[in-house]
Amino acid sequence: MDEKKEQIDNLTARLRDPATVRAAFGEMVAEYSRPLYWQIRRMVLNPDDADDLLQNTFMKAWNSLENFRGEAKLSTWLHKIAINEAISFLEKEKRRAGVSLDDPDGALAAGIAASPDLDGESLGAHLRQAVATLPDKQRLVFNMKYFDDMKYEEISEILGTTVGALKASYHLAVKKIEKYMERFDHGD
Amino acid sequence: MDRNKPHILETARKQGLATPSAGLDVPDGYFDSFAARLTAQLPERPELEHPDDIEAESAPRTLWQTVRPYVYMAAMFAGVWLMLQLFTMLSGTGRLQPMDSNPVLAEALDNDAFLEQFVYDDIDSWDVVDEMVEDGSLDAGLDFFADEIPDDIVLPQ
Known part of the structure; x- marks a missing residue:
């Protein structure tokens, strides 16, 4: 763990050095593109949209690199940008589709649930369908906690929400998913 | 829900479904090609990559560079003033001449x-009467206006 921290500190230092900033940024992309991609992909589901949003995330990071002062962790800063991109994209899609932003279980969730990614009768497919019915922000919290195994403190730093509110949000999401899954028989 | 049943999310976790990429896939080599593609697209950021060059370009300004805009502005106002003077002189409207x-x-x-x-x-x-009353010369011109003054007007003595 210490070795990883040392590696990230070294990367952060090289991002501040004009002589190494471009190379260090390339290393940063290689290091973080995978977790950020899955984070975005779980939100938007469509692989092409996820690819575009991941590119936008790193372009924004490059264009505002001087704003990263190293006080926050590099991963926290990048996750914030990626999540903002994904949430903005989903809101734009809802507006484009004429879906009310106050309609958490509405047509968008139905549309997401109908994604080809979610075909199948396995536990995994049903789980993804259940997650797709959650409102965006609840889904985000659930994904970060359940799939990415992030600590509440880290999620709190990224989303700017209190740990208590996150715990409540996760608890509600779990209840909704369990209720959704009751209709299927997975031998549990 | 049966309390003795394990939570469905725990069952899913045991089946390896609680990972960032569970159930999702990308083309082979996607992440490697993504990194190469993105770094090739990164625009130049001279302020990040060559800050010394930018500092050299923004070296301290000379006195002339500092005062130049003010000198130009003063010259412009002086030019406008001269043009107005010339115009006034040519049109002859600069000063009232004695009759x-x-x-x-x-x-x-x-x-x-x-x-x-x-x-x-x-x-x-x-109007003439008013002016004459004001300057005290009314008496001198009274006869001239006598016919026009209504009877109910009392003239000052």
């Missing part, structure tokens, strides 16, 4: 027809 030194006006005022047509017609006799 005696204006032969055209003197000749016009000697012409009764001109006075009749352009001066007397515009004079209101009551």
Whole structure:
């Protein structure tokens, strides 16, 4: 763990050095593109949209690199940008589709649930369908906690929400998913 | 829900479904090609990559560079002022001339027809009375206006 921290500190230092900033940024992309991609992909589901949003995330990071002062962790800063991109994209899609932003279980969730990614009768497919019915922000919290195994403190730093509110949000999401899954028989 | 049943999410976790990429896939080599593609697209950021060059370009300004805009502005105002002076001088409207030194006006005022047509017609006799009352010369001109003064007006003694 210490070795990883040392590696990230070294990367952060090289991002501040004009002589190494471009190379260090390339290393940063290689290091973080995978977790950020899955984070975005779980939100938007469509692989092409996820690819575009991941590119936008790193372009924004490059264009505002001087704003990263190293006080926050590099991963926290990048996750914030990626999540903002994904949430903005989903809101734009809802507006484009004429879906009310106050309609958490509405047509968008139905549309997401109908994604080809979610075909199948396995536990995994049903789980993804259940997650797709959650409102965006609840889904985000659930994904970060359940799939990415992030600590509440880290999620709190990224989303700017209190740990208590996150715990409540996760608890509600779990209840909704369990209720959704009751209709299927997975031998549990 | 049966309390003895394990939570469905725990069952899913045991089946390896609680990972960031569970159930999702990308083409082979996607992440490697993504990193190469993105770094090739990164625009130049001279302020990040060559800050020394930018500092050299923004070296301290000379005195002339500092005052130049003010000098130009002063020159512009001076030019406008000179043009106005020149225009005033050429059009002859710069200063009122005494009537005696204006032969055209003197000749016009000697012409009764001109006075009749352009001066007397515009004079209101009551304005003249007002002015005479103000400057105290009313008595001298009283006879001239006697016929026009209504009976109920009491003139000052």
